[in-house]
Amino acid sequence: MASQPSLSDLGRAKFARRAPAALSELAGPEHGTVSLPLHLAWSGLTTFDLDQPRLRMSYYRIVLAEGRHDDLVRYLNRSLLVSLWPTLRTLISRDVREVWERSFDELAHLAQAAA
Numbered sequence: 001m002a003s004q005p006s007l008s009d010l011g012r013a014k015f016a017r018r019a020p021a022a023l024s025e026l027a028g029p030e031h032g033t034v035s036l037p038l039h040l041a042w043s044g045l046t047t048f049d050l051d052q053p054r055l056r057m058s059y060y061r062i063v064l065a066e067g068r069h070d071d072l073v074r075y076l077n078r079s080l081l082v083s084l085w086p087t088l089r090t091l092i093s094r095d096v097r098e099v100w101e102r103s104f105d106e107l108a109h110l111a112q113a114a115a
Contacts, residue, residue, distance in 0.1 A: 015099040018069045023104050026078040034059065034075065040066045056080070060088055064096050082106060086114040 020026060028034075035047045041062055048059040063075045081088075085107050089097050101108040 012095045012099050015096050016103070018067065018072060019099060019103050020069065020073050023078045023081065023106060025073045026076040026081060027073060028075045028077040028080075030077050030080055036062065036075065037071075040071060040075075042066075050080075057084065057088060057091065060084055061091055064088075064092055064100070082110065085110045089114075 029050060031050055033047060033049050036059070038046070045055075045058065048055045050056045050059065060076065060081065063071060067075065089101070089107075089111055097111075101111050
């Protein structure tokens with residue numbers, strides 16, 4: 001009898017399907033105010049000033065957790081993601097963190113350096 005995948009396995013598979021093929025695909029804004037659509041920011045704030053560190057971190061947490069592939073490449077910025085990763089990785093779910101660090105060596109190296 002085949003065992004059922006765990007909820008964590010299913011979660012990681014979902015996030016892996018959404019992830020971009022390369023961090024260079026992430027072409028979102030670096031500065032300014034961004035309004036997220038309701039399918040991403042369905043609870044609480046929907047507009048984020050990326051020049052405010054707390055709001056920028058919240059924005060990245062939301063997009064990583066809720067975003068589909070098209071959302072990730074539209075709203076995330078490669079340079080910002082890399083600079084935020086050492087802290088951001090501690091604020092997102094284990095499933096999201098594992099998928100992104102397995103998919104992108106650059107993020108995995110940042111995680112090792114932060115440890």
